[in-house]
Amino acid sequence: MRLFELVKYGQGMLEESGVPDAEIDAALLWEHASGMNRTDMFFERDRDISTELETGYLELIRRRCTREPLQYITGVQNFMGYDFCTSENVLIPRQDTEILVETALNLTKSSQKTLDVLDMCCGTGCIGISYGLLRPDSKVTLADISGDAIRVTRKNVTKLCDEPERFDVINTDLFGDVDGQFDLILSNPPYIKSDVIEALMPEVRDNEPRLALDGKADGLYFYRIIVSQAIKYIKDEGYVVFEIGNDQAEDVQHLFVDTGYDDVHVVQDLCRNDRVVYG
Numbered sequence: 001m002r003l004f005e006l007v008k009y010g011q012g013m014l015e016e017s018g019v020p021d022a023e024i025d026a027a028l029l030w031e032h033a034s035g036m037n038r039t040d041m042f043f044e045r046d047r048d049i050s051t052e053l054e055t056g057y058l059e060l061i062r063r064r065c066t067r068e069p070l071q072y073i074t075g076v077q078n079f080m081g082y083d084f085c086t087s088e089n090v091l092i093p094r095q096d097t098e099i100l101v102e103t104a105l106n107l108t109k110s111s112q113k114t115l116d117v118l119d120m121c122c123g124t125g126c127i128g129i130s131y132g133l134l135r136p137d138s139k140v141t142l143a144d145i146s147g148d149a150i151r152v153t154r155k156n157v158t159k160l161c162d163e164p165e166r167f168d169v170i171n172t173d174l175f176g177d178v179d180g181q182f183d184l185i186l187s188n189p190p191y192i193k194s195d196v197i198e199a200l201m202p203e204v205r206d207n208e209p210r211l212a213l214d215g216k217a218d219g220l221y222f223y224r225i226i227v228s229q230a231i232k233y234i235k236d237e238g239y240v241v242f243e244i245g246n247d248q249a250e251d252v253q254h255l256f257v258d259t260g261y262d263d264v265h266v267v268q269d270l271c272r273n274d275r276v277v278y279g
């Protein structure tokens with residue numbers, strides 16, 4: 001088959017399986033299988049493709065047809081301009097979460113001192129690592145209960161950070177093994193209500209780790225614990241900054257205020273959904 005016929009064929013298979021954005025995914029999987037970029041693809045659209053490459057590409061298409069997330073097949077997801085390694089053991093970085101990093105950068109932009117930052121429930125490490133790369137005067141601790149997540153975070157530190165000594169990666173159940181005082185505690189904890197997980201899209205429901213999604217009965221379990229325990233780990237004038245589900249702003253604000261935090265605010269994402277609460 002010629003290149004454009006093959007990619008069109010792949011797109012058709014994805015469409016039949018109900019994959020959203022089939023055209024984009026067919027092209028991205030071709031780039032991954034062949035090592036070509038989009039411009040080469042355009043100029044070489046009539047090229048005959050070897051059977052070997054064709055088989056390899058269609059194998060990736062078949063995986064995507066089962067609704068395996070694209071990022072688990074390609075192994076990467078861009079976040080804040082950096083390509084993070086992903087794996088089926090960690091939540092895939094979401095673009096929606098970039099506003100959390102931007103909020104944290106804004107809250108600390110006038111600070112001149114070295115900042116101590118904690119990314120609690122770090123997953124791939126995308127939040128803490130991108131903050132740390134954009135604030136080269138910071139020291140970042142990345143914490144997660146999952147040993148698999150910790151391995152992915154370490155891989156991302158090695159891949160993306162020129163000064164890996166600024167990044168400390170620890171395997172801990174919440175604050176259990178955390179030491180020190182922080183200017184910022186950043187967290188995108190699991191926050192989906194347990195009984196809502198079944199209604200999520202198959203990519204998320206059947207593939208991403210429950211451990212990274214399930215916020216227990218009311219979705220607020222981890223916010224409660226982190227808000228109350230963070231008091232012992234946050235410096236005066238420091239901030240705890242959370243990603244939240246878009247219907248959780250009021251509840252999380254109350255948790256902050258009832259625990260004695262001040263300067264509590266909500267930030268919306270580009271789709272105008274409530275996405276971040278800090279205090």
Ligand code: GLN
Binds near residue numbers: 091094188212
């Ligand atoms: N935002 C994720 C989703 O849409 C959930 C992330 C989380 O629970 N922290 O599935």
